[in-house]
Amino acid sequence: MKIYIYGIVDSNDGIDESVYGLKGAGVYNIPYRDIGVVASDLNGQIGDITQDSAVDHERVVEKLMINCAVLPVKFRTVFASREDILSMMKDYYSDFKDNLDRLRDKVEFGVKIVWPGEAIRERMVIACNKGDANVDRLADSPAKSFLMNAFKNYKIGKEFEQKADRCVTVVDHLFSRVAVEKRLEKLRTDNLLLNAVYLVDKNKQNDFKKAFEHTRSVHRGFKYLFSGPWPPYNFVSLPRKSHPLKDCGSVNVFTEALQHEGMPRGDAI
């Protein structure tokens, strides 16, 4: 029988019997020293990705967060045996402890911002074409013309990114004052100016929401999507060279399964 895991917690106590996991399975704690791995038995295959299964996983993590610090594990992480889990815990105990201390009483918020990027780029193209009329005449061969054209695109791209940087700095300012950590992803598409996640103290959630309301009221030219609080999926930080879950068959599909999120890919275990 395989073992499905939900998270690593700063407790080696048993789990409340009212918590059910994937496919209604009972959830239990596999203790290791003073911490534990919250898991449920998995009969057969894990099955297709469904919204229900993603919500089941999320519900377990959130219930754990009521009483514990939790390192949420990626949706669909499965181990072959209890021994494998204990071996991982032995190898990464101190890393897990560090993360549990860092993420205790913290939650994650997501902020996405759309700007009229395609229109902005189009205006830059028009302006660049007007300004470079003389340069075009100087390109007296196909090779020069090709290079000049590539240079125009390069300049437009650079100007576009600089403008995006300025806008991101402005909107990120208030969030950064409240958050303790952040992960920013700029221009995933021309229009998706910012896809950000912020780590916030539980007792500062209202301050963060107020910062969002203020930003939205001041910078009205953007479109916003605000979500949270979430378990801190994007802020678990482990040594990259020896990732504990790289060979256990985990599938990095949590963000795809939770259709509304699509957060930056962080170091979530």
Place this chain on the structure above:
Amino acid sequence: MTMNRTVETDFPETFIEEIKKSQEAFGERIDANPTNVEKGMAKLVLTLVELIRKLLEKQAMRRVEGGSLTDEEIERIGETLMKLENKMEELKEVFGLKDEELNLNLGPLGDLM
């Protein structure tokens, strides 16, 4: 859900569209199996060639920007980049690959390009 969560936007359609676009732009894994191993390998090789081509192009752009190139150098670099791009177009057509497919998802590090 137990947390008091909000997911708030006045423009749900806009965000659904942009998130879909960003997921399409995400580099997929190399899908190599016995029936398409040639295309899988071609995708990997061409992705790396495209990365090198873009690095060369960027370097050339910096030199153009710096104004340090002579007329002859502009001609020679332009011709090289043009031929490289044409060759890439040919190869993409041969293996049935699109521009957006020439990328690799490096996990937490993001996309290759």
